[in-house]
Amino acid sequence: ITKRDIKWAGPKGKFKDACSALQLNYYPACPDPDRAMGLAAHTDSTLLTILYQNSTSGLQVLKEGNGWVTVPPIPGGLVVNIGDLLHMISNGSYTSVLHRAVVNRSKDRLSIACLYGPPSSVQISPLPKLVDPSHPPLYRPITWNEYLGTKAKHFNEALSSVRICTPVNGLVDVNDHNNIVKVG
Numbered sequence: 250i251t252k253r254d255i256k257w258a259g260p261k262g263k264f265k266d267a268c269s270a271l272q273l274n275y276y277p278a279c280p281d282p283d284r285a286m287g288l289a290a291h292t293d294s295t296l297l298t299i300l301y302q303n304s305t306s307g308l309q310v311l312k313e314g315n316g317w318v319t320v321p322p323i324p325g326g327l328v329v330n331i332g333d334l335l336h337m338i339s340n341g342s343y344t345s346v347l348h349r350a351v352v353n354r355s356k357d358r359l360s361i362a363c364l365y366g367p368p369s370s371v372q373i374s375p376l377p378k379l380v381d382p383s384h385p386p387l388y389r390p391i392t393w394n395e396y397l398g399t400k401a402k403h404f405n406e407a408l409s410s411v412r413i414c415t416p417v418n419g420l421v422d423v424n425d426h427n428n429i430v431k432v433g
């Protein structure tokens with residue numbers, strides 16, 4: 250995937266119309282962390298998320314076969330999450346990762362997420378160069394604005410709600426969290 254494939258991004262992209270956000274998350278210490286959740290399990294909608302976390306751990310990703318795995322904070326390190334947009338344009342080759350934030354019994358936690366998406370009218374679809382008769386498109390074209398609306402409505406089922414075809418040759422898209430094939 251090159252800059253040419255995502256013309257809306259980069260120095261000559263329409264930055265003024267871009268859908269970018271800096272999300273500041275603050276999780277106060279919680280005396281009963283097993284009965285509270287900082288941020289419920291979700292995938293990020295955007296292309297990539299760059300995430301800073303302070304020295305209190307809390308970020309967890311769902312790893313096939315391993316359950317929830319903590320991503321420990323590394324001093325000076327940033328976490329890069331793949332979002333739904335990269336999942337769709339890569340035709341499922343890059344997985345948007347299901348993640349959540351748990352709370353800590355004695356320490357406050359802070360994270361800063363930098364999210365970047367295209368202008369709302371941009372049409373999202375699997376990149377033509379990644380699609381051929383043996384790799385049919387797995388996601389239907391959808392405008393970014395429409396996808397955000399779908400995400401607001403269907404939340405973690407949004408990605409599978411824009412899937413268009415049954416996997417060929419009995420192969421499943423291992424990157425699809427729900428494995429529910431819906432048309433439309």
Ligand SMILES: O=C(O)CCC(=O)C(=O)O
Nearest residue numbers: 272274302308350360362
């Ligand atoms: O607090 C965290 O580590 C996760 C934050 C997050 O997933 C988000 O802001 O989308």
Ligand SMILES: [Fe+2]
Nearest residue numbers: 291292293348
């Ligand atoms: Fe997130």
